[in-house]
Amino acid sequence: MVFSSSLFLVYFFPIFLVIYYLLPYKLKNSFIVLASMLFYAWSGAKYLPFLLLSLLFDFYIAKAIDAREGKARKQVLAFSIIVNVGLLLYFKYANFFIENVNAALGSEAISWTKVALPIGISFFTFHKLSYTIDIYRKVKTPFTNIINYTLYILLFPQLIAGPIIRFNEISDQIENREKALTIDNRLEGFFRFIIGLSKKVLIANIIGQEADKVFDMNLGDMAMQDAWKGALAYTFQIYFDFSGYSDMAIGIGLMMGFRFPENFNNPYLATNITDFWRRWHMTLSRWMRDYLYIPLGGNKVSTVRLYLNLWIVFLISGLWHGAQWNFIFWGAYHGLFLVLDRLFLKRITEKLPHVVQVAFTFFLVIIGWIFFRADSIMQGFDMVKIMFSASAVLPEYEFGQAFWVMLFIGFLMSFYGIFIKELEQKQAQWYNPFTTPAKSIVFTLVALLLFVLCLAEITSAGFNPFIYFRF
Amino acid sequence: MFQTATGTFKVRMLYGEQEIPSCPKFTLHKWVDGNFTQLFERYVETHVGFRRFFIRLRNSVRYTFLNKSNEQVVMGKNNVLYEKNYIRALYGEDSAYNAIQTQVARLKTVSDTLNAKGIKLLVILAPGKATMYPDEIPFEFSRGKKINPVNYLTWKKELSKNGMPFIDMRSWFKQMHDTSSIPVFTRLGVHWTVYGSYLAADSMLAFMEHMGNWNLGRVTWTESERTTKYRQTDADLMEIMNLLNDLPSDELVYPKVTYTQGKDKPNVLAIGDSYYWSLMCDSIHDKMFADSSHFWFYNDKVFGKNSLFQRMVTPSTIKEEVEKRNMIILLCTEPNLYNFPFKFGDQLYDLYVTGKKQ
Numbered sequence: 001m002v003f004s005s006s007l008f009l010v011y012f013f014p015i016f017l018v019i020y021y022l023l024p025y026k027l028k029n030s031f032i033v034l035a036s037m038l039f040y041a042w043s044g045a046k047y048l049p050f051l052l053l054s055l056l057f058d059f060y061i062a063k064a065i066d067a068r069e070g071k072a073r074k075q076v077l078a079f080s081i082i083v084n085v086g087l088l089l090y091f092k093y094a095n096f097f098i099e100n101v102n103a104a105l106g107s108e109a110i111s112w113t114k115v116a117l118p119i120g121i122s123f124f125t126f127h128k129l130s131y132t133i134d135i136y137r138k139v140k141t142p143f144t145n146i147i148n149y150t151l152y153i154l155l156f157p158q159l160i161a162g163p164i165i166r167f168n169e170i171s172d173q174i175e176n177r178e179k180a181l182t183i184d185n186r187l188e189g190f191f192r193f194i195i196g197l198s199k200k201v202l203i204a205n206i207i208g209q210e211a212d213k214v215f216d217m218n219l220g221d222m223a224m225q226d227a228w229k230g231a232l233a234y235t236f237q238i239y240f241d242f243s244g245y246s247d248m249a250i251g252i253g254l255m256m257g258f259r260f261p262e263n264f265n266n267p268y269l270a271t272n273i274t275d276f277w278r279r280w281h282m283t284l285s286r287w288m289r290d291y292l293y294i295p296l297g298g299n300k301v302s303t304v305r306l307y308l309n310l311w312i313v314f315l316i317s318g319l320w321h322g323a324q325w326n327f328i329f330w331g332a333y334h335g336l337f338l339v340l341d342r343l344f345l346k347r348i349t350e351k352l353p354h355v356v357q358v359a360f361t362f363f364l365v366i367i368g369w370i371f372f373r374a375d376s377i378m379q380g381f382d383m384v385k386i387m388f389s390a391s392a393v394l395p396e397y398e399f400g401q402a403f404w405v406m407l408f409i410g411f412l413m414s415f416y417g418i419f420i421k422e423l424e425q426k427q428a429q430w431y432n433p434f435t436t437p438a439k440s441i442v443f444t445l446v447a448l449l450l451f452v453l454c455l456a457e458i459t460s461a462g463f464n465p466f467i468y469f470r471f
Numbered sequence: 472m473f474q475t476a477t478g479t480f481k482v483r484m485l486y487g488e489q490e491i492p493s494c495p496k497f498t499l500h501k502w503v504d505g506n507f508t509q510l511f512e513r514y515v516e517t518h519v520g521f522r523r524f525f526i527r528l529r530n531s532v533r534y535t536f537l538n539k540s541n542e543q544v545v546m547g548k549n550n551v552l553y554e555k556n557y558i559r560a561l562y563g564e565d566s567a568y569n570a571i572q573t574q575v576a577r578l579k580t581v582s583d584t585l586n587a588k589g590i591k592l593l594v595i596l597a598p599g600k601a602t603m604y605p606d607e608i609p610f611e612f613s614r615g616k617k618i619n620p621v622n623y624l625t626w627k628k629e630l631s632k633n634g635m636p637f638i639d640m641r642s643w644f645k646q647m648h649d650t651s652s653i654p655v656f657t658r659l660g661v662h663w664t665v666y667g668s669y670l671a672a673d674s675m676l677a678f679m680e681h682m683g684n685w686n687l688g689r690v691t692w693t694e695s696e697r698t699t700k701y702r703q704t705d706a707d708l709m710e711i712m713n714l715l716n717d718l719p720s721d722e723l724v725y726p727k728v729t730y731t732q733g734k735d736k737p738n739v740l741a742i743g744d745s746y747y748w749s750l751m752c753d754s755i756h757d758k759m760f761a762d763s764s765h766f767w768f769y770n771d772k773v774f775g776k777n778s779l780f781q782r783m784v785t786p787s788t789i790k791e792e793v794e795k796r797n798m799i800i801l802l803c804t805e806p807n808l809y810n811f812p813f814k815f816g817d818q819l820y821d822l823y824v825t826g827k828k829q
Contacts (some may be wrong), residue, residue: 005516043505045508297701402533452528456528457529461516461521
């Protein structure tokens, strides 16, 4: 089930909220677990037993880690990591690995039945790893109540697509959030959810149609204008899609009394790639830093090793996004610019005017997204080539009103803060609906309007009228 | 949820709405394999209260702010609407040159056979929307392409070459569209206008009269109503856009027709696409032809008097059906010419020439 579906918006979530608010506090967590299981099982019923078994395993292994000290503690953690990462590798990467081995050795060198990917495995594996590692590090003690533990992993707002919430960030809220169940939080959560839904449905989905037209084109027919159009459209699609989903998750969390970490902070205002990764998918960056980069030695290693570690982190980050070479390439591409930033690039770009720094970083990010979206690395390279070569091919698509309107909205929402100092604090103030009563009313009306527009988009999606109905 | 459950508020129906799925039956197996959830989500989506209003709202927002229509309709310049297949036909992207040559050769043989039995065969090449409004086709479809309606040109050339009787309504309508002050096509519809269909009928009846040496009834009018309120199919493309408010229509002319009866009422079998429907809707087919006359829509569905659906075409009785007629009319608009006359020619060719059974 996805948040932007009629079933979720009209039935699942309203019914969930009504029951959740009516239930006594001590039953709320159990109810969330039940609802989360239904949420997961709706689309992934066949994987639910696997998920529950792996949950049980980690619940008890965390207890085992907590009960041990020294080498034994480390060994149990290592066992837990091997099992969790092993499962992720098997489900997510086995097909990719076998395909590549077969391609290298000749077709069907290894016969193989394709493995189906359990929904959300990348996210719940990272959550489970966070749980066991935080317990190993004694940052937190394990939950004694399996319901609370299951809630951390299965909590439906973040189960399928994040944000990736480290255990230490939320464990206290799981056990005690009675005071956070306020009307203000519910309303703030509702507004946040609607903003996210609107980003996804009213912006990302529409501009995504423009991007799809170009990326589905035959490269031989693609003109420079088409390539730029596709690249820009996808750049905004992925931002509004992903940040919209994160907003929805954060909003739902708030309505339930949780405050999830932010996942995006005006990423296209980044002044270099290092800065970009402080603003884009922040929860993944922090997870990678805490559970991969630091264990690899962090900054306390030789310069060469440091660069190598950075690159490894980004290669793994690319691979985490999907079992395809173009994701690995995308990770390597960003890793390269991170290393270049440390070597010299950042020192040079910092001397440039702020707008130029932002524009240059945005340009690098666009190029990266082409490889992320392309079907193959070669398609990515070909498209980049087309972007910088004036060809005789006529553009396939007109830069019509839909493209310009969506591009304008994309630019406006991504760059409006470029000249504003202390933007984060100001945004927090602007987006706080409770500063004045008038603002609360305006926010409510706008949210309701946006909600109706989103529902209109969602419920209309499958309607294909038949012109010859009367004949 | 309230509206879904009670349907308290009346919501305007949608044009072109197809069958709404019913609630799927739950089985554990279907749930695990994802089949149930998929069908159930579709069911929920199509039963959301106010869905019809939501669809109109969404379409209106997209039209107003993004200049976008739904999948079925291509938005041209100056609010001229198209269907994609009409545009493809105009640029010859659906070329079936060789198939058409074969079809016409076969039809010629069939026509000669029928002629010997006293049955006339008339082919009518109806116009297409894109032909009428080539300059308003949006760039992503025109893209510097040359107008080259291969299928129409091939049909016309082959029919002339084989000496078969046909009416080229495409050329005639194009000329009228470009010169007449009365619209024979509208910006918002895909078919010829009601007015255009009367002209087409009049022309067809005159041609038939000449061909069969009959005295047929005629459609005449002395006065007409001028209005911007469209009727019948004159804004059918706009209708399926399902907007909250109608787009402004051109001034259209609706003749107040009278039907004069002739001495003869031939038994006609018409085989064609939706362009023939206007003749059915306006009772021209019913009033001018014998009661037992039929219209076979795409050589698939049989419609009789009062445009009532009777049955599906049964290939095994085609010979019998054809031989009781005085005339066979084959009518087709441009985007369907690649497939015209919808296997009817092949069926008769097999019956009369190769002896293959249907």
